[in-house]
Amino acid sequence: MATTSVLLLVLLAAVATAAAADDANSTTHLSFFMHDIVSGTNPTAVKVIKGPGSITATTLGMAFGDTTVVDDALTETSSATSAALGRMQGIYMLSSQTGAVLMVCANLLLTSGDHNGSTIQVFGRDDTDADVRELAVVGGTGSYRMATGYVLWKTSSMSGADATVKLDVYLTTGNGTTVDADAPVSSVDGGGSSGGSSSGSGSKASSGAAARTGGGWVSAIAAVVAVVGSWWVC
Numbered sequence: 443m444a445t446t447s448v449l450l451l452v453l454l455a456a457v458a459t460a461a462a463a464d465d466a467n468s469t470t471h472l473s474f475f476m477h478d479i480v481s482g483t484n485p486t487a488v489k490v491i492k493g494p495g496s497i498t499a500t501t502l503g504m505a506f507g508d509t510t511v512v513d514d515a516l517t518e519t520s521s522a523t524s525a526a527l528g529r530m531q532g533i534y535m536l537s538s539q540t541g542a543v544l545m546v547c548a549n550l551l552l553t554s555g556d557h558n559g560s561t562i563q564v565f566g567r568d569d570t571d572a573d574v575r576e577l578a579v580v581g582g583t584g585s586y587r588m589a590t591g592y593v594l595w596k597t598s599s600m601s602g603a604d605a606t607v608k609l610d611v612y613l614t615t616g617n618g619t620t621v622d623a624d625a626p627v628s629s630v631d632g633g634g635s636s637g638g639s640s641s642g643s644g645s646k647a648s649s650g651a652a653a654r655t656g657g658g659w660v661s662a663i664a665a666v667v668a669v670v671g672s673w674w675v676c
Contacts (some may be wrong), residue, residue, distance in 0.1 A: 470586070472562075472611040474516045474527045480603045487512045491535070499542035502570065503603045509535040516550065520598045520606050528552040535570065544568040546577060550611070552585075560584030564593055564613060579613045589613040 453512030479486045480503075493507025504510075511533050518525040532548025550562040561584065582589030588605040591613030598606040 465618045467597075467614055469612070469614050472609075473597060474518060474609055475520045475524075476530050476607045476609055477515045477517065477522050478605045478607065479514070480510075482643065486514045493536065498539065499536055499570075500602075501603075502536065502542050502544075504536040504542075506536055506539045509533060512548065516552075516609075520608070522606075525554070527554050532564075537567075542570040544570065549607075557585045560586050562586050562589055566593075570594060570597065579611065582613070582615065586613060586615050589615045602669060 477486065482490075487510050489508055489510050491507065491509035493505040495505045495507070497503060497505050500507075505554055512530060514530040515526060516521065516528040517523075518527055529551045530548050532546070532552055533545045533546070534544040537543055537545040544567075546564065546568050548564050550564060552558060552560050552562075561582060562579055563581040564577050565570055565580050566575075568575050568577065568642050573596065577593045577595055579589055579591040579593060591611065593612075594610040595609075596608045600606075
């Protein structure tokens with residue numbers, strides 16, 4: 443009887459911990475269209491570094507090493523005049539010597555609705571000859587702080603080197619699991635008070651203070667419940 447009671451207590455503790463972890467995380471699916479314009483008098487994608495060789499990716503008009511800075515519009519539909527949802531700001535470069543493969547590093551900045559000002563950081567390999575490409579979500583800010591996930595990247599249409607690309611973003615966030623921004627600043631070298639810092643002891647955390655706290659307290663309480671229950675039934 444005592445053993446059964448202990449096992450039940452441990453099981454309940456495990457369920458409570460799992461439920462708390464689920465509550466701390468949320469999943470989101472976002473969908474929008476990116477308009478990458480390299481032509482005309484007002485391009486949103488501008489080449490800033492020219493590779494040393496000749497063009498190898500004819501569909502893109504790019505040579506190995508060519509690097510482009512982008513500030514592309516994100517809209518609700520494939521029409522460039524549809525509702526504006528944000529911007530993709532960052533860089534891409536031709537990273538293959540033989541194919542039309544880009545290395546993409548960009549921020550998806552949202553500019554509408556409740557998530558105005560939030561960003562999603564995207565990094566990965568864009569094989570433009572593939573129907574669908576998968577890039578990684580490596581972070582985020584605002585509503586999507588510490589986001590992880592992936593982006594499915596699919597070319598919707600091409601006009602010369604100008605492209606309209608559909609982005610389906612699947613991400614998980616764990617808001618509330620980080621140290622509060624008003625927490626005291628920790629010494630970077632771990633040597634105690636940063637009394638000489640120009641920011642002062644009351645400034646917001648800006649160095650090593652950021653860390654995940656998560657549901658550790660739930661696990662601790664669950665362990666205590668299990669131990670106390672074991673002692674009580676004996």
